Amino acid sequence: MTTAAQIAIQRVQRAQAILDRAVQNLDRVLSVEDRLEEALVNVAQRVGRPIFKPLRLEQRAERILRPVRTSTIFTRVIGPIIRILGLNTIFGSATFTVEELEVANLHVFFNTERGFIAGMERIPYAGTFYKPITREERLNLEELLPDTHLIARLFTPPEDPENE
Amino acid sequence: MTTPEQALERIEDISRRLDSGELQDQDLEGPLLELEILREQLNARRREADASITLAVRERQIAINDQQMERLA
Numbered sequence: 001m002t003t004a005a006q007i008a009i010q011r012v013q014r015a016q017a018i019l020d021r022a023v024q025n026l027d028r029v030l031s032v033e034d035r036l037e038e039a040l041v042n043v044a045q046r047v048g049r050p051i052f053k054p055l056r057l058e059q060r061a062e063r064i065l066r067p068v069r070t071s072t073i074f075t076r077v078i079g080p081i082i083r084i085l086g087l088n089t090i091f092g093s094a095t096f097t098v099e100e101l102e103v104a105n106l107h108v109f110f111n112t113e114r115g116f117i118a119g120m121e122r123i124p125y126a127g128t129f130y131k132p133i134t135r136e137e138r139l140n141l142e143e144l145l146p147d148t149h150l151i152a153r154l155f156t157p158p159e160d161p162e163n164e
Numbered sequence: 165m166t167t168p169e170q171a172l173e174r175i176e177d178i179s180r181r182l183d184s185g186e187l188q189d190q191d192l193e194g195p196l197l198e199l200e201i202l203r204e205q206l207n208a209r210r211r212e213a214d215a216s217i218t219l220a221v222r223e224r225q226i227a228i229n230d231q232q233m234e235r236l237a
Contacts, residue, residue: 042179
């Protein structure tokens with residue numbers, strides 16, 4: 001193995017480690033958010049201020065399909081994908097991490113300018129499943145999202161530099 | 165800034181005092197404000213983590229691409 005190849009592998013590993021830490025940080029926050037919202041609702045109701053609404057669908061989608069954040073991306077990308085793939089059934093308390101998405105073999109991976117979203121075969125929570133993406137669905141997605149670069153690593157596990 | 169663990173501790177404390185009756189309805193403005201502040205802080209932490217993830221994913225993809233190029237070379 002050349003030195004350049006070794007350096008490339010090290011860079012992948014470093015980036016993975018940074019990603020792992022970032023995901024852990026996000027999970028720490030998300031693990032508290034639900035409890036906070038619950039407490040807020042309780043207190044607000046007691047003082048007669050029903051100011052806290054349940055999360056909107058878009059907010060849930062942003063949490064589930066993180067790290068996508070902008071409403072523009074939701075409107076133009078996530079919304080159509082949710083409709084095409086029939087992902088509405090996942091909306092609940094389920095959350096998963098970017099890392100878990102990649103461990104679970106991506107079925108489709110979209111890269112956008114400002115984030116990414118991914119569909120997968122299975123969500124390891126509450127027995128909720130995504131259906132695998134079909135060729136027709138993929139074509140529909142590509143047709144619907146011409147400005148989205150489709151990487152489409154269909155049925156392909158993520159890169160694993162350790163196996164090189 | 166409050167850590168998620170500290171925030172959870174405060175949330176649980178407020179909830180416990182609420183459930184036990186230690187906090188009466190007229191005493192709740194302070195806890196409500198505190199919870200709102202915690203919420204803002206958690207939102208800020210979440211945004212920060214989101215940004216880090218986005219950056220790390222890009223970095224990793226670039227590194228993977230370079231690795232593949234190197235393999236082909």
